[in-house]
Amino acid sequence: MSEKPVSSAGLRRDMEILEVLAGHGDGPDADGFGVNWIAQRLGREKSQVSRALRALEAEGMVERDPVTRRYRLGWRLFSLAARTQQSRLVRVAEPFLRHLATLFDEDTHLCVLRGEMVLTLSSVPSSRAYHRIWEGVSVPVIMAAAGRSLLADWEDEQIRELLRAALPSGLDSAIGGEEQWLADIEHVRTAGYAVTDVELEDSAAGVSAPVREHRGLIAAAISVSVTRTPAESRMREMGAVVAETARRLSTALGLPPGAPGSGADRSPDPAGSAGGR
Amino acid sequence: MSEKPVSSAGLRRDMEILEVLAGHGDGPDADGFGVNWIAQRLGREKSQVSRALRALEAEGMVERDPVTRRYRLGWRLFSLAARTQQSRLVRVAEPFLRHLATLFDEDTHLCVLRGEMVLTLSSVPSSRAYHRIWEGVSVPVIMAAAGRSLLADWEDEQIRELLRAALPSGLDSAIGGEEQWLADIEHVRTAGYAVTDVELEDSAAGVSAPVREHRGLIAAAISVSVTRTPAESRMREMGAVVAETARRLSTALGLPPGAPGSGADRSPDPAGSAGGR
DNA sequence: ACTTATTTTGCGCTGAATGCAACCAACCGC
DNA sequence: GCGGTTGGTTGCATTCAGCGCAAAATAAGT
Numbered sequence: 001m002s003e004k005p006v007s008s009a010g011l012r013r014d015m016e017i018l019e020v021l022a023g024h025g026d027g028p029d030a031d032g033f034g035v036n037w038i039a040q041r042l043g044r045e046k047s048q049v050s051r052a053l054r055a056l057e058a059e060g061m062v063e064r065d066p067v068t069r070r071y072r073l074g075w076r077l078f079s080l081a082a083r084t085q086q087s088r089l090v091r092v093a094e095p096f097l098r099h100l101a102t103l104f105d106e107d108t109h110l111c112v113l114r115g116e117m118v119l120t121l122s123s124v125p126s127s128r129a130y131h132r133i134w135e136g137v138s139v140p141v142i143m144a145a146a147g148r149s150l151l152a153d154w155e156d157e158q159i160r161e162l163l164r165a166a167l168p169s170g171l172d173s174a175i176g177g178e179e180q181w182l183a184d185i186e187h188v189r190t191a192g193y194a195v196t197d198v199e200l201e202d203s204a205a206g207v208s209a210p211v212r213e214h215r216g217l218i219a220a221a222i223s224v225s226v227t228r229t230p231a232e233s234r235m236r237e238m239g240a241v242v243a244e245t246a247r248r249l250s251t252a253l254g255l256p257p258g259a260p261g262s263g264a265d266r267s268p269d270p271a272g273s274a275g276g277r
Numbered sequence: 278m279s280e281k282p283v284s285s286a287g288l289r290r291d292m293e294i295l296e297v298l299a300g301h302g303d304g305p306d307a308d309g310f311g312v313n314w315i316a317q318r319l320g321r322e323k324s325q326v327s328r329a330l331r332a333l334e335a336e337g338m339v340e341r342d343p344v345t346r347r348y349r350l351g352w353r354l355f356s357l358a359a360r361t362q363q364s365r366l367v368r369v370a371e372p373f374l375r376h377l378a379t380l381f382d383e384d385t386h387l388c389v390l391r392g393e394m395v396l397t398l399s400s401v402p403s404s405r406a407y408h409r410i411w412e413g414v415s416v417p418v419i420m421a422a423a424g425r426s427l428l429a430d431w432e433d434e435q436i437r438e439l440l441r442a443a444l445p446s447g448l449d450s451a452i453g454g455e456e457q458w459l460a461d462i463e464h465v466r467t468a469g470y471a472v473t474d475v476e477l478e479d480s481a482a483g484v485s486a487p488v489r490e491h492r493g494l495i496a497a498a499i500s501v502s503v504t505r506t507p508a509e510s511r512m513r514e515m516g517a518v519v520a521e522t523a524r525r526l527s528t529a530l531g532l533p534p535g536a537p538g539s540g541a542d543r544s545p546d547p548a549g550s551a552g553g554r
Numbered sequence: 555a556c557t558t559a560t561t562t563t564g565c566g567c568t569g570a571a572t573g574c575a576a577c578c579a580a581c582c583g584c
Numbered sequence: 585g586c587g588g589t590t591g592g593t594t595g596c597a598t599t600c601a602g603c604g605c606a607a608a609a610t611a612a613g614t
Contacts, residue, residue: 008332009601010287015336022360030553036591045573050593055285059292060391063362073361075391076292078297078398081358082413091308091349115382117405139434155372158379214355215364215399217371230574231592254355285603286570313560322604326564346561346611 013052014061017043021073032070080184085213088253089220090122093211095122096249100224104238109134110211111146116162118144119140121220128227142166145206148194149221149246150183150211156182192243193194195235207239211245214254222246290329291338295317298339298350299413309347321391348542360453363389365478366497366530367399370488374401375502382513386411386500387488388423392500395438398497405504419443425461425471431486433459469520472512484516486523499523 020038039049053071056062062077093110101108101124109123117138141147142163151159163178188194191208204227213219224242226235251257278282297315316326322349333339337353358364370387377400378385387398392413418424419440428436440455465471470486487499501519528534 005371008287008329010285011291011332011336015338018357022357034591034592037377043304046592047574047594048572050431051571054593055288056310059288073357075361075363077354077358078361078363079396079415080350081297081355082398083299083410084357088349088355112403116379117404120296131330153371154375158372158376162379200509214359216359217368235435252352254352254359255435256356256359311560323561324563325603326604331562444556497614 003178003216006244007273009247010052012043013042014056016051017049017052017056018061018073018176018244020078021071022110022147024268025092032065032072034070038071039076075231079098081214084125085219085253092252093220093222093249094122094124094251097122097222100124100222100245101126103179104224104226104243106206106227107223107225109146110220111144111150111208113141113150113218114138114139116166118146118150136156140166144223145196145225146208146221146223147193149188149210150197151207151220152185152194154185191239192247193239193241205235209239211246212250212255214256216255219253222249231267282309283501289433290319290321290325291333292328294326294333295350295354298348308345308350310514311347317350340536359456363398369529370499370526371399371401372524373522373529374499375520377401377519378403378497379493380518381501381503383504384502385422386502388421388427388485388500389497390418390427390495391415393418393443395423395427419458422473422502423485425458425473426465426485426487426500427464427495429461429465429471430495431551436462457528467542468516469524471518472516481513484512484517484519486520488523488530489527489532491533493532496530499526506514 005207009035013119017038020041021033030139035050035053038053039046040051053064056073057064057074060074060079060241062071063074064071081182089112090110097108099111100106105128107123107126110121111118112121118141119138120134120136141151144150151162154162156177159182184194184196187236188210193207195205195207206223208221208223210218211220211222222242222245224238226238278392278435281403294315298310312327312330313323315330316323319326330341334341334348334351337351339348339354340351341348345436366389367387374385374387377383382403383403384403385401387400389398390396395418396415397411397413400411418427424474428439431439431460436459437455440458461471461473466485470484472482474482482500483500486500487495488497490496499519501515501523504513507515
């Protein structure tokens with residue numbers, strides 16, 4: 001009659017504490033929070049919070065600045081998440097891919113970037129008959145429909161470098177020149193998806209959108225290949241849907257609500273003058 | 278003298294469970310883990326694990342596949358992890374790592390010191406095929422390529438202490454003796470980077486350089502592992518580039534242009550942070 | 555259907571978390 | 585130096601929540 005004894009009290013308390021520590025935005029955001037502040041915010045006993053925090057620290061869930069005595073989230077959370085993110089990606093993405101595959105009735109793929117190659121992790125085929133199996137196959141990033149989405153966070157300079165290295169011959173016209181690429185990528189940054197016309201023979205055209213993991217980095221891309229190219233407007237429609245799906249997948253992977261385009265901080269050029277090769 | 282009332286029992290149990298869920302590599306890696314398997318692996322009561330998992334699920338720390346009934350880490354954990362200090366560091370460092378990875382076409386890592394272990398925060402793989410995933414994994418500081426860079430600000434005496442504690446057997450020759458270490462570290466202080474020959478099997482050799490945060494303290498290290506060892510001179514070239522990149526990253530983190538060697542204040546007693554005991 | 559494998563639940567008992575208050579330690583202005 | 589204020593830890597009796605055992609429920613084979 002009272003309530004459900006669903007979750008244990010101690011755990012709930014710990015989670016509340018972690019949530020407070022995670023919550024940037026209110027209070028002295030500067031760095032970390034003191035015991036008293038947390039206790040007051042949760043309406044709990046100081047002693048309780050103090051002890052809980054010491055336990056959490058012993059486990060590495062939080063860490064304490066030795067000088068300011070303030071707590072913040074610890075390395076253990078990061079470590080746990082980082083080790084699992086990889087395997088989690090495919091599993092969590094599957095229903096999203098299937099949704100798109102049935103919605104458009106086109107082959108839908110999940111791709112990741114490895115070096116300068118795009119690796120297809122999983123595919124959901126359309127209802128139409130045989131398809132080429134892409135799972136486990138790598139193709140050069142400039143050839144893949146998902147390429148533009150996967151590179152969206154790269155510095156323009158790095159992209160140019162990659163393109164110049166990967167476009168030895170006069171293929172420029174075939175897959176679009178450097179400027180076309182940069183324009184496409186800018187489109188990914190603003191609109192959230194990419195539209196490609198002609199690249200690999202098998203997947204003539206397609207739309208793709210970047211998927212971000214918990215840290216906000218682009219971890220993968222959803223790519224829908226289109227066999228018979230529809231009208232331009234239709235492609236854009238599809239792109240918007242794919243982008244939205246990719247965004248929801250990102251959230252399911254733990255990406256916090258903020259910074260969808262990751263416009264947060266385009267960090268300064270790491271290359272600089274270090275040209276030596 | 279029986280035991281230490283360090284950490285609470287329930288929390289420790291929960292952490293052990295999470296650690297099992299994060300640890301893919303043994304057991305039915307495929308998808309999550311069942312209650313029984315976890316209980317057996319931890320040597321705990323099934324009932325205990327069952328209840329703990331339900332509580333963790335209610336908090337979103339783990340999630341259960343409704344059909345296979347297996348557990349795996351949940352969105353809440355990832356969401357929290359995204360807001361750690363380490364995540365911020367990773368996000369800022371990523372383009373710098375990528376720059377090095379493409380420049381050398383070698384795996385590039387960002388590592389931090391945690392107690393006497395080196396935790397790899399993020400890795401950017403080279404174009405060459407499959408590599409071991411190091412993200413979220415810790416290795417002893419004496420085994421890591423980044424170790425020398427991370428310890429560069431320590432007092433010689435403390436380094437000796439650490440080495441003596443960490444070198445129980447006759448490994449000295451394998452990874453270089455005390456004096457070799459101190460010489461290497463002195464090299465980091467003067468030249469800004471470290472070169473290591475043979476440590477972990479997987480990352481045979483590499484170069485690394487320390488990254489400093491706004492106060493000038495070493496917060497992390499960039500480490501480029503080299504699979505096929507190139508000539509000595511080439512390694513030194515790479516070292517210089519890595520050091521320069523690390524310095525740019527430091528600046529991006531808020532380090533003022535001055536005091537690159539941070540000879541400013543060799544902090545008197547960092548020993549307080551010593552881990553287990 | 556039966557048998558096995560896996561997970562959940564009921565329930566006394568014990569140990570660990572709770573809350574209060576006292577205690578400790580900085581920090582601040584004077 | 586002193587009293588005051590803020591921030592954090594510790595001692596201790598009470599009490600409640602988690603523990604383990606075993607039995608019930610559920611799923612999965614055969």
